[in-house]
Structure formats: C-alpha cells, structure tokens
Amino acid sequence: MQFPFSLSRSVRTLRSGSLAFDAWALRWVPADGAAPGDLEEVTAREAVRWLTAEGGARRLPVGVIGPKVATPRQVAVAEELGHLLGEVGLTVLCGGKSGVMEGVCKGNLAAGGQPIGMLPDDDWTLANPYVAIPLATGIGVARNAVIARAAFAMIAVGGEFGTLTEMAYGRHFDKLVVGLESAPQVPGAVYCDTVDEAVDLVCVEFLRLPA
Template identity: 40%
Template sequence: MRVSVVGGGTITGGQERTAVAVGKALAASGHTVVCGGLGGTMEAVCRGAKSEGGETIGILPTDRRADANEYVDTAIATGLGHARNALVPMNGDAVLALAGGAGTLSEIGLAQVYDRPIVGIDTHEVPGIETVDTPEAAVAALEGAVR
C-alpha cells in the first residue's frame, strides 16, 4: 500500500532517527512512502525507505521537481505551497504521523476528512489517531487498519 508519512520539516536528531526507522520498516514490508518531498521528516523517511530498496513519492509545495530531496523516486511539483498538504494524505491509503508543527497538524486533519486511518508516533494528540511507540508497531497497525 501507499503510506503517507507526515512530520516536521525541521526535526531533532531523535526525530530523524525515528523517521529513518519508519522508512525502513515501511519499505521492508513492501509499502511505498508518500511525503512532502523536502527536508526534515520527509528526507529522513525517504532515506530510510531507499536504504531498504523501497519506493518514494514526494508531493512538493514548489513548482520544481528538482527541489525534491535526493531520496525521492517520483517528484510531483504542485506550485501550491502549503495547499499541497491536502494532496499528501489523499495519495496514501493510510497516514503515519510523526512529530511536527502546524503543517503536520493540517495533514492529520485532512487525513481525517479523507477518512484515512492514522497512526502516530510522538505526534499531536488528536482524537482518531492510534498512538504507538515503534515503527514496527506503526506498520502493523496501518496494515490492520487498511485490510
């Protein structure tokens, strides 16, 4: 399945390690990563996925595919700025939310509008998010929710 991973564009070292581990776990289970395609969580999750031979899709806020981080296989330029946040959860079968700010929160809200299952690790406390502690638990929860 496609899993939209949402999280901050600026992250700490611990958050980076979590995002890399999420990308690895998703790819190891055969899932495609969908994200915003830039830095922070987006770069880290794509790096993790690529290290396991996974596929990555970046839905960019800019109008240039070249702006994607180096680990994005398919870059989709939108020119929409923050409005592209609607497209990230829309293009996943489920959403995995990591730590982030208002942009991440908007993607969580839109995931709920699109009725996507949402699993979170150290993310916003929002009703409707299944909270787990590890990337492996997140993958298992997402797989169970999409069946």
C-alpha cells in the same frame, strides 16, 4: 474479518476463512474451491510483504508526515519507519523536503522502496536527495490535503501546526492516522510507542481496505 491470515504459496493465494484477497482490486472476495493443503498462518506484516513481493498487489501509498525542521531523534525514527515500510513493500508518500520527510525517504530508498515526494514547489530539483519520484505540484501547502487524500493511511512523526493540519485532513477523509514521537493530538488518531507497532497497524489497514 478473521485473523490471522493464511497463505498458500503453491496456489499463490492469501486467505481469511472463506475469503481470498484480490491483490489487484485490494479487496476480499469469496474463495474458489477448497482451501489449499499448504495454508500457513501469517501475520498482517508477512501477508503484506508477500502480496507486494510475489502476489501482484497494487502499491497504494502510505503518507508519512512531520516537521521540515526536525530533531535528530525524529529524523532517526522517520528513517527507521521508511526502512520498515520498504521491507514490506509499501510505498511512501511525503512532502519531499527535509527533516522527517528526508529521513523517511532515506530509509525507504535504502530498503528498495521508491519514495514519492509531493513537493509544494514547481521545481522537482528542490526535492530531498532520497526522493525517487518527485512530483512538483506548484500548489504550495495545498499539497498537504492532496497527500492526505491520496494515502490509504498516514503516519506522523512529531510535528506541530503543519503536521496537525495534515493529520486533521487524514481523519476528515476517514483515513487511519498514526502518531509517533509526540505527534499532535487529533481525535480519532492512534498513537504508538514504537515504529514496529505503527507499521503493523498500517499493514492491517492495507488488508482491510473496503470492497
């Protein structure tokens, strides 16, 4: 795959060399015809923002995980993360409760997102007040594995044993797992110092989804 990406607004296509991105199938396919004359190079984040806003992309969720009892710093980082993900049009999937989950939902909703809360409970009203789409599973902590399976990538903000299990599930399912704020150490996870770096990694992953 060649980077950076090139965008033609006139013919509404994202290109990478001789390939074009199918926004509904979320895969790269051979491009039809010659390259448009108005191609402009864009970053992965700019490409994802265009795909979700104008390109008709399917909304696969990003899993955001972290402690229910979180520090003020972790909640603030989660809120910033949710806002940036919302700005590029990425859907947040989390456990729907308090702490990091509430922070990321608050930021995502404020940025125009529709955060999904996959609750362990059988009562949707137990979701935090910023969950736009509450899913009352009634399956308890088993929902951790469902989040890891459903998300195309996961970002952990801090956390201990519960977050560790979710990160491990993510790696078991061969998902990109990103750690922020001293998230638990899991082999194969990528650790970032800033929210911006984490969002950029997730955007690249979105554009590298397999055919």
